[in-house]
Amino acid sequence: MIVPVKKARVFVLEEHKDELVRALQKAELLMIIPAQSSSADVTEDNALLQRISKALTDLNRYGKKKSLFEHQEVTYERFMLEDKAQEGLLDSVETNIMALNAANTKIRKEKELLDKYYPFRDVDLKVKDLKQSSLVRYHIGYINEDNLESAIEYLNKNNVPFESLVKSDYGSALLLASYYEEDEAISNGITNYSFSEVELPDIDISLKDYIIDIENDLQIEQAKVTECQENLEVLAKSKNQLSLMYDRIQAKIDRKSITFGKTERSFYLDGWVRSDQVVLLEKTVADITKEFDIEFSEPAEADLPPTAVKNNKFISQFETITNMFSVPNHKEIDPNPAMAIWYWLIFGIMMGDIGYGILMLSLFGLGLLFIKPKGAFKKLISVFFYSGITSIIAGILFGSFFGANFDLGALIGNLFGQQWTSVLLNPVTDPLVMLGFSLVFGILHIINGLGFKMAILIKRKDYIGAIADGLSWILILIGLVFVAAQIIIWTSLVVLSYIGLGLAGLGAVILLVLAGRKSKNIFGKIFGGLGALYKSTSYISDILSYSRILALSLSTAVIASTMNLLAGMIQGSVVGIILSIFVYLIGHIFNFAMGMLSTYVHDGRLQYIEFFGKFYEGGGYLFEPFAIRLKHINEISDLREERR
């Protein structure tokens, strides 16, 4: 059902503005239309939000990740509390992360140094002294393994004292000394042997001590890293507080972004309110102050009000299917109640298996219970859950349990010593009957769609249109069903055919006469009627489209029984029986997943194109009142209670 919305204008004094916004956010009654004035500055809050978000991602690396089954619930009072502990938590997370990063950077740098100088760890001379030698200049560096011998030869030839030290990743470490006067020639000469010099560090102590120092430093930094990590692991346990803070700040930003209109003495908010919640809105505002005023008005012709859809618990789950196509506009009839039933039935017939139905009920039921999804996703899961019921029913009628033949009626009949059967139709052995059933099902679906079209046209007082575009086709389709029923089922009841032909003929006459009514001249009227009759080709393709009900129910059933067959083939030995369990498991999981996907898609298509195509306009947008948007928290518990 589509609930009409009203335009509301709430006037309050300046000092009550904040309280009003707070109360409205809590009450979720008003969809606020932003006024043309600049809103408060939220840069600071946004920066804070980003800090929290970063801290949360960082913490994810240290504590346990939030599991799918974790459910975080707080009271409204707790939610709104500006908790200093939360800020402290955020600060310490950031401090620890920063310290951790600094320590890690330092460790990386020191490891580089260690790599570079470690081969020279036995040089027990002070670097200062090395540098200040009055006769020679010392060089340290690395030389390529392959060139080592020729380089040594070169050094010996030139009487350069040197020491070849250990090998490392960079090559062989080499220490050499050259007289200042020869230095340039020697350093150039040795470069030819791919000697890469390492600059002596700027230190007073020996390289040996230097290495020890670095190693000590490394240990200290490592200890820091461990400490920070341990701290973060502890902090990660209170991650929930940060999620709470995130959602609280987000709610605060949302409140600050509300813009008021201004009169001489007061401020006002414009918004949409559901007509059945008008009193609630008045009460919410009156609870804050006595100095207020609310004006309600019907939406003007030029307005585009949001669509507030209200249905019972079962049907409202299926709204997500409609909304994926298009949200209904505020002027039309809510297609959801009818669509929900059709979608539900068709889903069951397409799956058509007791086993898969039970799987859907348990899988999605447990999901709803433990994962507690939110919003559109929750509705989709509920749709699958409910469709498990029809799948089981269809499975009983088709006599299929995980692809195996299963006759529930016969089982129950055995108990009472009766010969009962619950299998009405097996799509695999009687595809033709199933095809006929699918098409008749489709015709009923289409007739329902045309009925909606008539209702919409009647609501707009276009009675001729309702007869010409709705009733005519309904008569033709019902007539066809009668004829088909006579030919296929009740062959002796010839009168059925006559009734059918009569109905179809009447429909065709209405079409011929009325379809061209909008044309001015006589030719236009004639051709308009003929053109409308030609539209029957599109009806034929619409009806044939329902053969996918047969195709999909057949494909789930046949593939399931093929998997059973494959598993049965290898059950010769103990190993075979164990292997066959895997075949059953993998085969049925695959078939279940693919079946769910195809069914979801094709059931949707039948609604979108064949059903909605007849009457649905859509193009609206949802009524989403100003509320607390929760990203991390699952629920605010007392608000849920209140809404009941």
Next chain:
Amino acid sequence: MTYGLVLSIIGAALAAGLGGIGSAIGVSIAGRAGNGVLAEKPDLFGRILVLQALPGTQGIYGFLLAVLILQKIGLLGGTAVALTDWQGWAFLGAALPIAIVGLLSGIAQGKVAATSILMTGKRPEMMTRGMTMTAIVETYAILALLVSILMYSAIAI
């Protein structure tokens, strides 16, 4: 083994083979687009996987008909039926609609799936519409499967 039996086996082979090829190509076209999108938006994996799987049904339809044929001619757990030549040709003919349409529509559907994936990459909320667009291509594979099954069930042995 009779000549008719060989023909019907060829029919089953064509249904499963060509349908499978069509789906494999279709799924690969969609998968390539999917990988491109995933490189930018890894969190869309679930949605994109669903879209990529859509052109996979032609292979299943072909497989389905192949199994039905093999079952009817007694090659799946039973004794092989001595089919006449004409019966064999009839089975081969029944396999052709889903074999040919499965091959071509699988490829065509893969292309639509690829563009739907690109659309989902830009606007994730449009994914279901992309799914519907993609599913419309499949209608003709379903009709072909239907014709194949009608022919198949009309063959008396």
